[in-house]
Amino acid sequence: MTADISALDLEEAGAVLAAESARFASFGWMRGTSGNLSVVLSRDPLRLAVTASGHDKGELTPADVVLVDGQGAAVHGGKPSAEAELHARVAALTGAGAVVHVHTVASVAMGRREPGGIVFSDLEMLKGVGQPAHEVEVTLPVIANSQDMKVLGDRLEEARDPRMPAVVVAGHGLYVWGADPRQARHHTEVVEWLLELELTGR
Ligand SMILES: CSC[C@@H](O)[C@@H](O)C(=O)COP(=O)(O)O
Numbered sequence: 001m002t003a004d005i006s007a008l009d010l011e012e013a014g015a016v017l018a019a020e021s022a023r024f025a026s027f028g029w030m031r032g033t034s035g036n037l038s039v040v041l042s043r044d045p046l047r048l049a050v051t052a053s054g055h056d057k058g059e060l061t062p063a064d065v066v067l068v069d070g071q072g073a074a075v076h077g078g079k080p081s082a083e084a085e086l087h088a089r090v091a092a093l094t095g096a097g098a099v100v101h102v103h104t105v106a107s108v109a110m111g112r113r114e115p116g117g118i119v120f121s122d123l124e125m126l127k128g129v130g131q132p133a134h135e136v137e138v139t140l141p142v143i144a145n146s147q148d149m150k151v152l153g154d155r156l157e158e159a160r161d162p163r164m165p166a167v168v169v170a171g172h173g174l175y176v177w178g179a180d181p182r183q184a185r186h187h188t189e190v191v192e193w194l195l196e197l198e199l200t201g202r
C-alpha cells in the first residue's frame, strides 16, 4: 500500500468502477468478461484503480479492483486487468482521470470498414466530445491490435487526435477517456452512438 492512497480510497474507487461497469455490461458492451475500467487516484506518482482481470464485468464488487502504478503493475490487490498498462499510458499521455475499455460490436465492425479512421461530421452529438456540430470533421483513429500493451500504447500515442477522446482497436474494441468516470462514461456513450449511426447508415 502506498502512503498516499488508503484502502478506503481504493474501495471507494472500486465502488464507482463496479457501478460504471454494471451499467456498460447492461448495454451489452462487456460480454463474456470483456472490457475494463480505471480511475486515476494520484498523479505523482501515477496510481490508478483498475478492474481486476477475468471477472464478469456485470457482477463486480467494490473489492474487485487493483491499485496499479504507471506501468500497470499491481501495487495493492490481486491480478489487475491484462490491459492495465494501456490504461496507465492513456492517463499519462492525455491527462485523463478515467479510462473506459469496452468490446462493442459497432467499434469492431466500423474498424473493419474504415481501417484508416472513422470520420464524423455534421452531427449534433459531436458536442458530446467537445466539438462543434457543424463545419468540422472529426476522425476517430483506428489502431491495429496487439497483445503487447507497450506496442498498443505506442500506436495509440501516434494515432490519437486530441479532438477525439477515443480510439478504436481493430478487431478488439474501443478505448475512451475523460476527466473523471462520469465524463469518460458520457464520452463512451457518445462515441458508441456515433459508431452505431455510421454502421446503420452505410
Ligand atoms: C473476452 S476477454 C478479452 C480480454 O483479452 C481483454 O481484451 C479484455 O477486455 C478483458 O481483460 P481483463 O484482463 O479482464 O481486463
Ligand SMILES: [Zn+2]
Residues within 6 Å of the ligand: 034, 035, 083, 101, 103, 172, 173
Ligand atoms: Zn479488451
